[in-house]
Amino acid sequence: MKKATVYDIARLAGVSASTVSRILRGSAKVAEEKRIAVENAVKELDYRPNLMAQSLKTGQSMTLGVLTQYLDSPFSNEMLRGVETTLEGTGYVPIVVSGHWNPQQEMERLRLLISRRVDGILILTGHVSQQNLVELSQQVPIVAAGHNINTERVRSYNTNSRLGGYMATRYLLDLGHKNIAHIVGLADQKDAVERLHGYRQALISAGIEFNPELVVQGDFCEVGGRAAIKTLVDGGRKFSAIFCANDQTAYGALLGLREHGLSVPDDVSLVGFDDLPFSTFSNPPLTTVKQPIFETGVKLAKTLLSMIEGAESEEQDMHDELPELSIIVRQSTQEYTG
Missing domain, CATH: 1.10.260.40 (lambda repressor-like DNA-binding domains)
Structure with missing residues (x-):
């Protein structure tokens, strides 16, 4: 036929x-x-x-490069879902690669995507420097999450992690908790540093002295959350609540607390950050700071398509375009009565 x-x-x-x-x-x-x-x-x-014929005629490959960090990350996958939803029906296909939070690997993957003649690149957070972003953008337009840079060829969107850290800690303070521990994310990750700053600001605003012994290093993963609980408990540190740098950390903390005979929220209230889909179904369901992960993926993709098609981009701050951060209250927190 x-x-x-x-x-x-x-x-x-x-x-x-x-x-x-x-x-x-x-x-x-x-x-x-x-x-x-x-x-x-x-x-x-x-x-x-005939995509091959179209590519030869228009000079476009109808592919978009996507740099994520880990293919098994529920955070990145939720953002990628927003990207894929936006690309449906446009004719564009994403090519996804991983950088593993390694700046050198990220640059190698980005150069690989450019060599594949993608029409543009989406970066779902990472460690690529602004200088490198500008240099790469001379070859293809780039839109990135987790950066603060906006030029003709590079656009970015960034969540206010410091505000989110403040909101999480302030919520626990309002419940009556004073000894609030914090499990930090990756030490060299900007979001982790900003959430720690927000935690400290909330304590200071409540007149509570910052206690460095209640801050434990994590890794944004379940294993790190579980290990941090062991450090807190074995060290004899007194705490009635924990703010975790992200939801995955909180999942590990939940298991760690149970292993040490502590109940959530009866013994310890727990707050995460992200509002990943699984947080509704954890046991107990997790109170968390909701950030617009899916919506950010949608915004990244829409912005890149506009840049490729030559449409003028609205120069607005991300917080004007995306839903604001909010506290989603579930069953992992309660008022302190001790």
């Missing part, structure tokens, strides 16, 4: 082949009835575009 062409669609829809091409690219401003006629013809003829 002969494969349908743009000319076949044009004849069936009663429009020109150039109009069909523009509608398929999403760049045509035509009457709604013409658009519907073309869409119906595409379905009737089961049209499948």
